[in-house]
Amino acid sequence: MLSVTLRQLEYAVAVARNGGVTAAAQALNISQPALSVALSQLEAQLGKPLFLRRPRGPAVPTAFGRDFLEAAETQLASMARLMAGDAAPAAPVRLAVFEDLAPVILGPLLAALPADLPVTPGVLGFEAMTDGLGRGQIDLALTWDLGLPLSVTREEVARVKPHAVMGPRHRLALRAGVSLAELADVPLILADQGLSVGHMRALFARRGLAPRIAHRTATLELMRSFAANGLGVGLSYTAPVPGQSYDGAALVTRPVLDAGAGEPLVLAVARDNALSPAGERLARLIAARRGFLPKG
Amino acid sequence: MLSVTLRQLEYAVAVARNGGVTAAAQALNISQPALSVALSQLEAQLGKPLFLRRPRGPAVPTAFGRDFLEAAETQLASMARLMAGDAAPAAPVRLAVFEDLAPVILGPLLAALPADLPVTPGVLGFEAMTDGLGRGQIDLALTWDLGLPLSVTREEVARVKPHAVMGPRHRLALRAGVSLAELADVPLILADQGLSVGHMRALFARRGLAPRIAHRTATLELMRSFAANGLGVGLSYTAPVPGQSYDGAALVTRPVLDAGAGEPLVLAVARDNALSPAGERLARLIAARRGFLPKG
DNA sequence: TGTTCGAGATAGATAAATGCTATCAGTTAC
DNA sequence: GTAACTGATAGCATTTATCTATCTCGAACA
Numbered sequence: 001m002l003s004v005t006l007r008q009l010e011y012a013v014a015v016a017r018n019g020g021v022t023a024a025a026q027a028l029n030i031s032q033p034a035l036s037v038a039l040s041q042l043e044a045q046l047g048k049p050l051f052l053r054r055p056r057g058p059a060v061p062t063a064f065g066r067d068f069l070e071a072a073e074t075q076l077a078s079m080a081r082l083m084a085g086d087a088a089p090a091a092p093v094r095l096a097v098f099e100d101l102a103p104v105i106l107g108p109l110l111a112a113l114p115a116d117l118p119v120t121p122g123v124l125g126f127e128a129m130t131d132g133l134g135r136g137q138i139d140l141a142l143t144w145d146l147g148l149p150l151s152v153t154r155e156e157v158a159r160v161k162p163h164a165v166m167g168p169r170h171r172l173a174l175r176a177g178v179s180l181a182e183l184a185d186v187p188l189i190l191a192d193q194g195l196s197v198g199h200m201r202a203l204f205a206r207r208g209l210a211p212r213i214a215h216r217t218a219t220l221e222l223m224r225s226f227a228a229n230g231l232g233v234g235l236s237y238t239a240p241v242p243g244q245s246y247d248g249a250a251l252v253t254r255p256v257l258d259a260g261a262g263e264p265l266v267l268a269v270a271r272d273n274a275l276s277p278a279g280e281r282l283a284r285l286i287a288a289r290r291g292f293l294p295k296g
Numbered sequence: 297m298l299s300v301t302l303r304q305l306e307y308a309v310a311v312a313r314n315g316g317v318t319a320a321a322q323a324l325n326i327s328q329p330a331l332s333v334a335l336s337q338l339e340a341q342l343g344k345p346l347f348l349r350r351p352r353g354p355a356v357p358t359a360f361g362r363d364f365l366e367a368a369e370t371q372l373a374s375m376a377r378l379m380a381g382d383a384a385p386a387a388p389v390r391l392a393v394f395e396d397l398a399p400v401i402l403g404p405l406l407a408a409l410p411a412d413l414p415v416t417p418g419v420l421g422f423e424a425m426t427d428g429l430g431r432g433q434i435d436l437a438l439t440w441d442l443g444l445p446l447s448v449t450r451e452e453v454a455r456v457k458p459h460a461v462m463g464p465r466h467r468l469a470l471r472a473g474v475s476l477a478e479l480a481d482v483p484l485i486l487a488d489q490g491l492s493v494g495h496m497r498a499l500f501a502r503r504g505l506a507p508r509i510a511h512r513t514a515t516l517e518l519m520r521s522f523a524a525n526g527l528g529v530g531l532s533y534t535a536p537v538p539g540q541s542y543d544g545a546a547l548v549t550r551p552v553l554d555a556g557a558g559e560p561l562v563l564a565v566a567r568d569n570a571l572s573p574a575g576e577r578l579a580r581l582i583a584a585r586r587g588f589l590p591k592g
Numbered sequence: 593t594g595t596t597c598g599a600g601a602t603a604g605a606t607a608a609a610t611g612c613t614a615t616c617a618g619t620t621a622c
Numbered sequence: 623g624t625a626a627c628t629g630a631t632a633g634c635a636t637t638t639a640t641c642t643a644t645c646t647c648g649a650a651c652a
Contacts, residue, residue, distance in 0.1 A: 048570035052432045060432035064570035136348040136356035274344035274360035
């Protein structure tokens with residue numbers, strides 16, 4: 001248990017700086033006795049005098065005092081830095097990414113981070129994510145805004161459109177984009193991964209459309225394989241990049257153009273959590289969307 | 297002006313360590329409200345919460361809190377070190393050596409110092425030395441104890457015998473040592489450098505002897521030259537090493553054997569000065585007399 | 593050699609802080 | 623729903639810091 005106070009150190013340094021107790025007291029806007037007593041207490045705790053009190057001349061630090069005062073000044077400076085908020089040791093920011101988004105987002109995101117911004121990424125399910133946010137195990141979460149509790153604040157970082165996935169010879173593949181109305185006319189393939197089937201269905205229902213769900217697949221990759229093989233048109237928020245499915249068949253993706261069909265991608269923070277400087281920096285970087293997020 | 301207190305930091309660190317306000321209060325032997333209030337004040341000053349207060353579970357630091365607490369702990373540790381007396385920045389020890397002693401002592405002394413003991417040597421006259429000690433401009437002084445004021449403490453480091461200096465064919469040169477009584481019978485050569493002529497005369501007077509001072513020289517080297525050329529026997533505390541004088545004539549030195557003729561060489565410190573750790577170390581080294589002092 | 597002057601130390605009073613007891617409020621666990 | 627526990631709040635007591643007034647002690651000056 002330390003018995004010294006920062007005030008005592010400040011006073012002692014002021015005495016050295018001002019060359020005397022009286023002058024220092026004036027500079028500090030306190031009375032001379034207050035400073036005299038404080039200095040005496042500090043010296044008593046140290047067991048050695050810090051200054052040679054010589055009438056007339058300036059108060060000269062003792063040999064011990066010179067070392068001590070220099071160190072004290074350094075201490076005070078770093079203490080001031082600490083209180084100013086820029087604590088030197090930057091613990092890694094713990095960033096959670098919703099598991100369905102992670103394969104698309106996390107790689108480019110981590111690759112784009114500056115070297116001096118340590119991040120511990122985690123890929124979590126929705127429940128684990130909200131739980132971790134509440135428990136303070138996660139600093140930032142990047143996810144769809146699906147039923148996040150009120151105790152977390154959200155900032156929309158991007159709005160991601162759903163994409164239709166199909167073989168290159170599908171008739172809708174000729175178009176630059178498709179509409180929900182057009183999709184309602186074709187057999188759809190939905191994956192149980194990612195945003196729920198119910199979510200997709202609601203998208204159509206808001207426009208009075210009734211989609212025909214021909215297949216429900218367990219994984220997104222299976223959905224892409226089905227679509228590539230002409231079993232219907234896949235629908236997905238993630239994986240908008242064309243190419244081919246795992247079985248080698250070619251695939252194209254076409255954005256759904258309907259206004260309001262975009263799903264907001266949010267950066268979530270627990271409301272009563274306070275981000276570290278590094279955390280704030282990461283949040284700003286993500287909000288600035290430096291190319292690692294899927295294009296809306 | 298810092299408004300944070302070390303106590304607040306200690307409390308905050310304790311909360312983190314003990315996983316909660318109540319547990320930390322017990323560990324610190326203070327009441328829970330006292331700790332709660334102190335923590336709130338600290339958080340108010342920071343403008344951000346340090347902990348997520350979640351009932352039941354352990355108090356988890358916020359992301360900001362993690363960085364802050366780690367830095368605070370580091371700060372507290374170095375503050376404790378500061379108060380323990382081992383301040384890191386070791387200012388050079390300012391060592392003054394009496395000007396007549398310096399040519400004999402200072403070189404070997406500095407050469408024998410360890411590399412991590414910074415010393416700023418100064419060669420001063422007696423008055424400048426006592427003055428500097430009093431003003432705190434000098435930490436340690438190595439000198440004869442000739443009228444040092446009461447305000448300096450002295451520690452005898454060595455007792456240096458006077459030496460007779462003569463040519464190798466002088467009859468006293470046959471002896472291993474000489475006595476003051478013998479010296480009283482031969483023409484003496486005294487230098488105005490070093491201990492005063494009055495001091496030498498007093499040495500004889502205490503034994504009821506009246507020395508015959510044939511020559512007084514301005515410098516020690518001139519005295520050695522006179523002695524080498526047979527003009528008398530030199531008497532000196534310093535330069536006991538034989539060899540030859542500047543003019544090339546051979547010289548021998550013979551110690552004065554009389555008990556009580558030794559002159560104490562003292563290490564002086566201003567009484568109200570406090571040595572730095574480095575200063576203490578230098579003082580111990582000098583007191584241990586590691587070969588850089590003239591043999592008694 | 594006394595006198596004056598100024599810097600720091602001391603004493604007593606007052607204000608501010610720190611801490612304690614008692615109590616309240618909000619959650620979790622049963 | 624209730625018990626149990628954690629942290630927050632309120633009011634009071636104690637300690638600590640600071641103030642004004644005064645004292646002491648050297649040094650500078652005549």
